[in-house]
Amino acid sequence: MKKDKSVLIASPNETTEANSSFSNRVFLPEDEETEKQQTTNDFPLPIATRNGSSKYDFVKVKVWLGDNADHYYVLSRFLLSRMLTVTKIPNHVALKIALELKKLLIDNSLLDVSQSDLEANLFKLMERRGYGQEYINRYKMMTRFHHQRVPLVILVCGTACVGKSTIATQLGQRLNLPNVLQTDMVYELLRTSTDAPLTSSPIWARDFSSSEELITEFCRECRIVRKGLAGDLKKAMKDGKPIIIEGMHVDPSIYLMDEENKSPHKASKTDENDLKETENNAEISKTETIGEELDKVSDGVKSVHIVDQVADDNKHILRKEKSRVTEPVIIPIVLKMAEFDHKALLEEWISSRKFSDKYPIQEKDKVINNLKTIQDYLCSFKSHGLTVANISATTFPQTLDWLHNHLLQCIEQGISTASKGSSNQTTQQVEVKSRD
Numbered sequence: 001m002k003k004d005k006s007v008l009i010a011s012p013n014e015t016t017e018a019n020s021s022f023s024n025r026v027f028l029p030e031d032e033e034t035e036k037q038q039t040t041n042d043f044p045l046p047i048a049t050r051n052g053s054s055k056y057d058f059v060k061v062k063v064w065l066g067d068n069a070d071h072y073y074v075l076s077r078f079l080l081s082r083m084l085t086v087t088k089i090p091n092h093v094a095l096k097i098a099l100e101l102k103k104l105l106i107d108n109s110l111l112d113v114s115q116s117d118l119e120a121n122l123f124k125l126m127e128r129r130g131y132g133q134e135y136i137n138r139y140k141m142m143t144r145f146h147h148q149r150v151p152l153v154i155l156v157c158g159t160a161c162v163g164k165s166t167i168a169t170q171l172g173q174r175l176n177l178p179n180v181l182q183t184d185m186v187y188e189l190l191r192t193s194t195d196a197p198l199t200s201s202p203i204w205a206r207d208f209s210s211s212e213e214l215i216t217e218f219c220r221e222c223r224i225v226r227k228g229l230a231g232d233l234k235k236a237m238k239d240g241k242p243i244i245i246e247g248m249h250v251d252p253s254i255y256l257m258d259e260e261n262k263s264p265h266k267a268s269k270t271d272e273n274d275l276k277e278t279e280n281n282a283e284i285s286k287t288e289t290i291g292e293e294l295d296k297v298s299d300g301v302k303s304v305h306i307v308d309q310v311a312d313d314n315k316h317i318l319r320k321e322k323s324r325v326t327e328p329v330i331i332p333i334v335l336k337m338a339e340f341d342h343k344a345l346l347e348e349w350i351s352s353r354k355f356s357d358k359y360p361i362q363e364k365d366k367v368i369n370n371l372k373t374i375q376d377y378l379c380s381f382k383s384h385g386l387t388v389a390n391i392s393a394t395t396f397p398q399t400l401d402w403l404h405n406h407l408l409q410c411i412e413q414g415i416s417t418a419s420k421g422s423s424n425q426t427t428q429q430v431e432v433k434s435r436d
Contacts, residue, residue, distance in 0.1 A: 054077075054099060056077075056099065056102045056103050056106050057077070057102075059102075059106050059111070060074050060075075060111065061074065061075040061102060061105050061106065061110070061111055061112075061113065062074060062075075062111065062112045062113070063075050063113055063114070063115055063118050064112065064113070064114050064115065065115055069114065072112075075102060075105075075118070077095075077098035077099055077101070077102045078098070080094075080098040080101070080122075081094040081095045081097070081098040082094075082176045083139065083142065083176065084097060084098065084126075084139070085173075085174055085176070086138070086139075086142050086174065086175050086176050086408075087131075087135045087138035087139050087142070088135065088138070088174075088401075088404060088405070088408075089126075089131055089135060093129060093131075096129075097122070097125050097126060097129060100125050101118075101121060101122055101125055104121060104125070105118075105121070119139075122139075123136050123139075126139075138408060141408075141411070141412050141415065142408075142411070144415055145411055145414075145415050148240075148415065148418055149239070149240025149241075150240060150328075150329055150411075150414055150415060150418045151236055151237045151240055151241070151242075151327075151328035151329065152177075152242035152243070152328065152329045152331070152411065152414070153233070153236065153242075153243055153245065153255065153328050153329070153330045153331070154168075154171070154177070154242070154243070154244045154245070154331050154333070154407065155245050155246075155250050155252055155255060155330065155331065155332040155333065156168045156171075156244065156245070156246035156247075156250070156333050156335065157246075157250045157251075157252055157332060157333065157334045157335065157378050158248070158334060158335035158336065158375065158378065159204075159248055159371045159372075159374050159375045159378075160204070160248060160346065160349060160371060161337075161342065161345040161346055161349050162335040162336060162337050162342065162375075162391055163335060163337075163391045163396075164246045164247065164248075164335055165182070165246060167246075167333075167335060167389075167391075167400070167403065168180050168244050168246035170400055171244065171400075171403060171404065171407065172244055174400075174404050175242075175404070175407060177242045177243075177244055179232075179236070179241060179242065179243045179244065180243075180244045180245075180246065181229065181232060181243065181244070181245045181246070181247075182246060182247050183225050183229075183245065183246070183247025183248065183249040183250055184247050184248065184249070186225050186228045186229060186247075186249075187221070187225055187228075187247075187249055189228070190224060190225065190228045196224050196228075197224070198221065198224060203217060203218055203221060203370070203374075204367050204370040204371050204374065205367055205370075206370075207366070208370070211373045214370060214373055214374070215373065215374070215377050218251070218374055218377070219251055219253075219254075221249055222249050222250065222251035222254060223251075223254060225247075225249040225250075226251075226254050226255070229245065236328075237328055248374075251378075252332035252334070252378070252381055252386060253381065255330050255332065256330065256332065327418075329410065329411065329413075329414030329417075331387075331407060331410045332381070332386050332387070333386075333387050333389060333403065334378045334379055334381060334382070334386060334387065334388045334389070335388075335389055335391050336375060336378075336379055336388055336389070336390055336391065337390070337391045337392070338390070338392065339372075341392070341393075342375075343368060346367075346368050346371060347364065347368070350364050350367055350368075387406060389402070389403060
């Protein structure tokens with residue numbers, strides 16, 4: 001097949017090799033097909049699931065990556081639709097766009113297509129449905145985010161009955177983030193299976209002499225839970241995978257303090273010692289290797305001076321690499337609710353729990369007051385620039401949309417920061433090599 005930029009529909013008799021050419025063509029549906037789609041799309045469809053299969057799902061489309069097309073992946077319209085929902089396109093529309101794209105490629109016998117051609121056709125379909133440059137820019141931004149593997153930690157904080165689990169689950173579905181950790185589960189695991197100093201009775205059901213004592217105990221338990229999450233956080237930082245942490249035992253100050261110190265695992269002394277030992281071993285091995293090479297071309301005295309200089313440069317580069325890898329994007333969100341609505345939900349929640357018979361009315365008031373004290377402590381971080389979202393049953397969809405947009409903005413800032421750090425590191429490495 002000859003390469004051109006015209007709209008072509010390949011015949012079924014053409015070979016697969018001819019269909020694998022990567023040009024910058026954009027294939028658009030015929031006018032009759034477009035009119036048919038416009039008439040059928042006037043009616044809203046229910047949100048489809050992954051089980052809503054199509055005959056086009058039985059045909060594989062290979063998407064080739066790189067300038068030389070060295071690697072490929074099989075196009076999945078389900079995963080593509082999930083990526084489109086991240087850009088704030090409704091789920092049922094994202095499924096339609098993904099199906100239209102695969103139908104377009106298969107009908108034109110494009111079973112092998114480059115990533116750039118795939119995105120060009122995808123963006124045309126998005127524009128035809130009214131999702132223009134703003135949504136396309138979001139798609140490109142999230143593609144860069146996954147490509148750069150920037151560690152992302154989203155903290156959903158708040159007391160009982162403010163919608164933490166619901167918000168975390170909904171944001172995870174919208175942003176295509178499957179890793180959601182609940183601190184309540186971590187707390188129970190630490191309390192029952194380890195020697196951690198955690199009591200069986202929850203903190204909001206205990207007696208405290210003052211609010212300061214309550215907050216001090218709350219922060220202590222949050223630090224213990226933070227240590228229990230060290231393994232998951234370390235893996236997320238290493239692999240560059242996003243993670244959502246939600247629950248009552250989330251103190252944003254602990255995670256923000258770790259970010260300022262450029263050490264996400266500072267709470268764990270063992271991890272800190274392991275990092276220092278790894279750095280020292282790497283420096284020693286690099287110094288020995290460079291020393292062996294220099295001994296072959298110069299005398300011992302010169303070699304010592306050169307090795308010392310190169311080792312210092314390598315040490316500087318190693319520290320830069322470590323700081324770049326372990327620097328995550330941490331987005332804390334504190335949820336709160338109107339006092340009257342929150343109190344009504346808490347009373348219903350307390351009465352439905354198994355221990356409700358043990359607490360008289362005055363004890364229930366104590367539980368509510370303890371939860372309110374913790375909520376006020378978490379909301380006090382608003383003065384430090386943290387996001388505090390007001391949750392209400394009447395405005396829940398609007399709040400969810402606002403949080404979705406807020407997270408996209410924070411991710412975009414994190415990508416720009418990571419790109420600047422990467423460019424600065426490359427410049428420093430070039431300067432070191434030029435000095436060598």
